[in-house]
Amino acid sequence: MTGSANGGGRPGSRKLGIPHRTLRTTGVGSLPKPPALLEARERARRGEVAQEELRRLEREATEAWIRFQEAIGIDVPVHGEMERGDMATYFAELLDGFAISGPVRSYGNRYYRKPIVVGPVRRVRPLALESWREAQALTDRPVKAILTGPYTMCDWSFDEYYPDRRSLTLALAEALHEEALELEAAGAQFIQIDEPAVSTRPEEIDLAIEALGRVTRGLKAHTVSHVCYGHWEEVLPALLELPVDQLDLEMANGDYALLDLLRRYPLSKEIGLGVIDVHSHRIESVEEVKRGIYRALEFLPPERVYVDPDCGLKTRTEEEAKRKLEVMVRAVQEVRRELGLA
Amino acid sequence: MQERTAHARGPEAALLDGYPHIPWRRGDVNLRRERNRFESGEIDAAALAAAYDATVLRVVREQEAAALDPVTDGQVRQDDLMEPLVRDLAGLEPGGLVRYYDNNFYYRAPRVTGRIAPAGMSLAGQTAWLARRTERRVKVVLPGPLTAAALVVDEHYHDREGLLADLSEALHLLAAGAVEAGAAVVQLDEPELVRPQGADRERALRDRAAWLAEAREATRRVVSGLGARTQLALFFGDAAPLLEELAEWPVDDVLFDLASGPSVAGRLAAEGFPRGVGLGCLDARQPRLERVEEVLRLVERLSGKVPVERMTLHPSASLEFLPADKARAKLERLGEAIRAVRGDAR
Numbered sequence: 001m002t003g004s005a006n007g008g009g010r011p012g013s014r015k016l017g018i019p020h021r022t023l024r025t026t027g028v029g030s031l032p033k034p035p036a037l038l039e040a041r042e043r044a045r046r047g048e049v050a051q052e053e054l055r056r057l058e059r060e061a062t063e064a065w066i067r068f069q070e071a072i073g074i075d076v077p078v079h080g081e082m083e084r085g086d087m088a089t090y091f092a093e094l095l096d097g098f099a100i101s102g103p104v105r106s107y108g109n110r111y112y113r114k115p116i117v118v119g120p121v122r123r124v125r126p127l128a129l130e131s132w133r134e135a136q137a138l139t140d141r142p143v144k145a146i147l148t149g150p151y152t153m154c155d156w157s158f159d160e161y162y163p164d165r166r167s168l169t170l171a172l173a174e175a176l177h178e179e180a181l182e183l184e185a186a187g188a189q190f191i192q193i194d195e196p197a198v199s200t201r202p203e204e205i206d207l208a209i210e211a212l213g214r215v216t217r218g219l220k221a222h223t224v225s226h227v228c229y230g231h232w233e234e235v236l237p238a239l240l241e242l243p244v245d246q247l248d249l250e251m252a253n254g255d256y257a258l259l260d261l262l263r264r265y266p267l268s269k270e271i272g273l274g275v276i277d278v279h280s281h282r283i284e285s286v287e288e289v290k291r292g293i294y295r296a297l298e299f300l301p302p303e304r305v306y307v308d309p310d311c312g313l314k315t316r317t318e319e320e321a322k323r324k325l326e327v328m329v330r331a332v333q334e335v336r337r338e339l340g341l342a
Numbered sequence: 343m344q345e346r347t348a349h350a351r352g353p354e355a356a357l358l359d360g361y362p363h364i365p366w367r368r369g370d371v372n373l374r375r376e377r378n379r380f381e382s383g384e385i386d387a388a389a390l391a392a393a394y395d396a397t398v399l400r401v402v403r404e405q406e407a408a409a410l411d412p413v414t415d416g417q418v419r420q421d422d423l424m425e426p427l428v429r430d431l432a433g434l435e436p437g438g439l440v441r442y443y444d445n446n447f448y449y450r451a452p453r454v455t456g457r458i459a460p461a462g463m464s465l466a467g468q469t470a471w472l473a474r475r476t477e478r479r480v481k482v483v484l485p486g487p488l489t490a491a492a493l494v495v496d497e498h499y500h501d502r503e504g505l506l507a508d509l510s511e512a513l514h515l516l517a518a519g520a521v522e523a524g525a526a527v528v529q530l531d532e533p534e535l536v537r538p539q540g541a542d543r544e545r546a547l548r549d550r551a552a553w554l555a556e557a558r559e560a561t562r563r564v565v566s567g568l569g570a571r572t573q574l575a576l577f578f579g580d581a582a583p584l585l586e587e588l589a590e591w592p593v594d595d596v597l598f599d600l601a602s603g604p605s606v607a608g609r610l611a612a613e614g615f616p617r618g619v620g621l622g623c624l625d626a627r628q629p630r631l632e633r634v635e636e637v638l639r640l641v642e643r644l645s646g647k648v649p650v651e652r653m654t655l656h657p658s659a660s661l662e663f664l665p666a667d668k669a670r671a672k673l674e675r676l677g678e679a680i681r682a683v684r685g686d687a688r
Contacts, residue, residue, distance in 0.1 A: 101629065102665030103364060107439060107448035108421050109377045111364070114665065116629065156446045158629050200444045229441050229448055233540045253438035279439055 016142045016189060018075045022302035022341040023293065023332050026272070027069070027078035028226055028248060029087070029146050029194065030312030032321050037061050037082060058082040059134060066138045068322065072329045076190055076306070078144050079135030081314070086112035087148045087194060088156040095175055097121040101158065108279075110315065115157040117168060123175035129182050142189040147176055149225065150215060151208035155197035166207055173214035184221045191216075192224040192248070196311075198239065199230020205238045213243040224248050224272060228311050232258050237265045248272025250310035252284070256292050263299045271300055274310035275331070276324045281316070283323045289331035302341050307332050353641075353653045354411055355680035357673070358575055358597065358622065359423075359483040359531060360660030361401050361416030366670040371396040373418070394419055395471075402476050404670070408677025412479035412527045415472055417660070422449030423485045423531060424493055431512050432461035437495055443533055443578045445627075445663060454498045458508040466519035473524025482525040484513055486532035486574065487560035492542050493534075506556065510563035521570040529573040529597070530564060532557075536579030536603070554587050562592040573597055577622065577659040582606050589616050600640075601625040601658040607640060614647030622658035624676055629668040637679040655680050 018024060033041070037057045043049040061082040069077035084090040092098035092115030099118045103111035132145040150172035154165055162168035180191055193215055198208045216223045223244040232239075239247065251258055251274045262271070273296050275289045296305055307328060313321040335341075363373045376393035379385045385393075401416035420426055422442065428434045433456040439448040465482065473480050485493065487510045491502070499505040517528045535557060538546045545553040565572040572593040580603030581588065581596075588596050597620025598606045610619060623640055624632050641650060655676060661669035 102667055103374075104665050105363065105662055106446055109374055109381075111374060112446075160628075160630065197446065200441060229439050231441065231539050234543075255438070277438075 016140055016187075018142065019073070020075050020336070020342060022305075023336055024075040024306045025329055025332050026074065026076035026144060026190075026306050026308045027080075027325075028272075028274070028308050028310070028312050029078055029081055029192070030084065030314035031065050031078070031080035031082075032314055032316055032318045033082055034061050034064070034318060041085075055083075058131075062131070062135050063138055066135055066143070069325070070139055070141065072326055073333070074325070074329065075141065076144050077135075077139060077141055078146065079131055081131075081146070081312070083131050087312075088153055089113045089115055091127055091148050091153060092157065094125060094127050095121055095172075096124045097161065098157070112156075115153075117157050117159045117161045119161055121168070121171045121175055123178045126182065127176075127179045129179065129186060132183060132188060133186055136187065144190040144192050144224070145183045145188040146192045146194065147179060147215075149193040149195035149198070149208075150176055150211040151204070152195050152197040155200055165204070169207055169211045170214065173211040176215045177217065180215055180219055180221075184219055188221055190224060191219065191221045192226055193244065194226045195242070196226065196228045196230075198225075198227050198242070199232065199235045202234040202238070205235055209238070209241050209243065216243050222246070226272065226311070228274070229253070232261050236261055240265060240267065240269065244269070246270035246272055246306065248274070248306070248308065250274040251292060251296075252277045253279070253310050256295050259295050259299075267300065267304075270304040270306060271296065272306045272308055275307055276309035276313075276328055278309050278311045278313050278315060278324075281320060283320065284327050286327055286331045286334065289328055290335055293331060293335050297335075297339075302336075302339070353650050353655070353680065353683050355408075355655040355676050356410050356412050356481060357405060357414050357416065357661065358577065358620075358626070358656045358659055359414060359417055359529070360662040361404075361414075361418070361673070362662055362664070362666040362669045363397060363416075363418050364666050365397075365400065366666035370400055373397045398472065399475065402472065402478075404673060406476065406478060408673050409680055410478070410673075410677065412481035413472075413476055414481045414483060415468065417483065417662070419468055422447075423483075424449055424452050424490070426465050426484065426516070427490065427512075428452045429464050430460060430462035430516055431458055432456065433458040433498065433508075434494065440493075443537055443539075445578075447663065449493065452494045454494050454496045454505065456498055458505075458512050460512055460515045460519075463519060465516055466523040469520040469525050470523035479526035480524055481527040481529055481573075482517065482520040483529045483531060483575075484517060484564075486530035486535070486557075487513055487564055488542070488557040489532050489534040491534075491560075492539060506560050507563075510560045513564045514566065514568075517564060517568055517570075521568055525570055527571045527573060528565065528568055529575050530561065530593070531575045531577070532561075533576065533578045535584065536576045536581050536599075554584070558587070558591060565592060571595070573618075573620065575620070578602055580605065582609055585609055585613070585615070591617070594618050595620055595652075595654060597654065597656060598622055599658040601627065607644065610648055611643045611646065618652045618654065619644070619648050620654040620656055622656055623679075624655075624657045624672045626657040626659040626661050626672070627663045629664055631668075631671050631675055634675065634679050634682050638682055641683050650683065653683075655683065 065080040097119040224246040226248040228250040380390040434452040437453040575597040577599035595618030
């Protein structure tokens with residue numbers, strides 16, 4: 001967990017580079033799937049589209065998103081999760097020990113198929129490795145590899161097998177650790193372990209920290225944890241002890257109120273600054289994003305701030321997501337210019 | 343208006359509040375799909391409204407078939423507990439998404455941007471609509487004042503007492519409107535009382551007696567003079583430490599989540615309870631289906647101290663936390679259980 005993130009790592013034979021040293025821009029995970037892919041996923045479920053054809057469409061969409069992120073100047077792109085539906089269900093489908101239930105609502109009109117733990121959890125095949133490898137082959141910028149963390153996987157599943165939440169969470173941590181090691185060996189410089197559920201139960205924050213520590217132990221890659229939509233006052237400052245290099249947090253959703261909480265504590269980690277509300281159709285203005293960034297820079301050094309959306313953008317249309325990301329990058333460019341940053 | 347079922351006391355069974363918006367079997371209107379179709383412009387507002395109506399009716403018919411009484415609309419017309427307030431009260435605007443207690447479920451935390459006061463009648467209208475379409479009693483569910491105060495983001499009052507007073511008054515007027523429109527039961531959801539968060543937790547630790555007195559007084563303001571049966575629903579936490587105070591709460595019934603606080607059952611069995619008792623005996627957050635015998639044993643265990651006719655069986659929380667088929671199975675099991683209890687009672 002002590003990666004330098006200087007952009008000098010070498011997956012395969014190519015040298016990867018990050019264009020900027022300050023206010024680096026990145027994604028959080030998901031990006032909208034193009035309509036053709038959405039339709040193909042639906043038809044594939046009914047057996048009307050072959051898996052090879054689905055994979056071809058996923059690769060095509062991934063490449064389009066990588067090219068877009070390069071074109072607008074994202075420093076650390078994401079592959080966009082074209083092959084994933086829900087962030088917990090996707091991993092549950094690949095791990096041994098899970099069954100998948102029918103859809104359960106998470107908010108508004110959004111649903112996910114909630115995993116059910118029915119046996120011992122084991123990693124029997126790669127989880128995120130192949131999709132990351134394919135995306136990384138498309139660009140000279142380091143693509144962030146993204147996993148769903150053990151505490152969140154536990155919290156978002158029904159458990160009909162393990163005696164308690166701790167046993168399940170730690171079993172998941174071991175499985176995810178294996179995946180993280182393989183991602184690093186394959187050249188991943190940034191490994192993000194999403195833990196949105198970590199803010200759920202203050203009384204279990206120590207378990208979440210322990211489990212994440214098992215995932216990141218021994219890693220040299222730059223590690224990130226994304227946490228969102230919680231009651232922050234309940235889990236700070238313990239949240240700052242998550243064993244990763246960077247905490248990626250939603251800020252725009254709460255009108256940057258979280259910054260006022262964060263500034264009360266000494267911060268040694270990098271902060272991923274969410275500046276785009278991913279649940280609103282409204283496109284932010286460059287000025288409001290700049291205001292958010294300046295508020296963060298009141299107490300955070302620019303080399304420790306990564307700028308990104310609040311969360312994955314899959315709920316937006318392609319058009320909305322692109323416009324939001326363009327606004328984000330433009331705001332960062334203007335702040336860099338105004339402050340004379342590299 | 344159709345003739346209501348008698349108001350005679352239980353034993354009875356009811357949903358606690360929510361029920362999945364999507365159907366458990368093919369062929370029924372799928373509200374999720376219809377909402378997506380509306381978003382993409384494939385159907386108009388009238389067609390979407392018809393889909394909502396059809397879904398509420400399906401949910402009510404399922405409750406009727408399972409011998410549940412009173413019935414609720416399954417909270418089909420709202421995305422979260424707070425939405426009816428945002429819809430019908432001035433001074434509240436939709437805000438950012440926040441996790442709903444310890445669930446992978448999110449609500450839009452209303453922003454308080456002005457003085458809170460009634461400004462709309464949609465809850466009353468929906469209640470009247472439902473009351474015309476069922477012979478069962480209709481239960482209306484609102485957030486309790488403590489929970490409502492905890493879930494809003496106050497940008498206006500900056501004064502706890504003022505916020506709570508206006509919220510309580512507004513909740514009272516909303517509830518009164520619903521009663522006038524045909525609601526026979528008004529339930530206040532107060533998870534904050536058993537799972538206090540942030541400022542409430544601090545208050546509870548600092549001066550528990552004052553915090554409880556404030557919550558009780560706020561409840562009294564909401565239910566005072568309503569002319570309907572009133573219920574306090576406690577879920578996501580253990581109510582055992584509050585039983586003494588709850589015995590004095592100004593409501594007819596207190597509904598307990600026995601999945602989050604299993605020791606409550608033992609306390610009730612040993613000490614009794616001077617009000618109606620809700621037994622949240624079907625775990626709404628785990629798909630494992632309880633057996634009727636388990637429910638019967640529980641009822642029997644309590645019946646020495648709590649008269650069976652004052653008991654209500656219900657899920658521990660909203661059944662929306664389960665997939666539709668599992669929620670449906672719990673609903674049917676609830677019906678089987680209440681029939682078995684009534685058989686025993688006779």
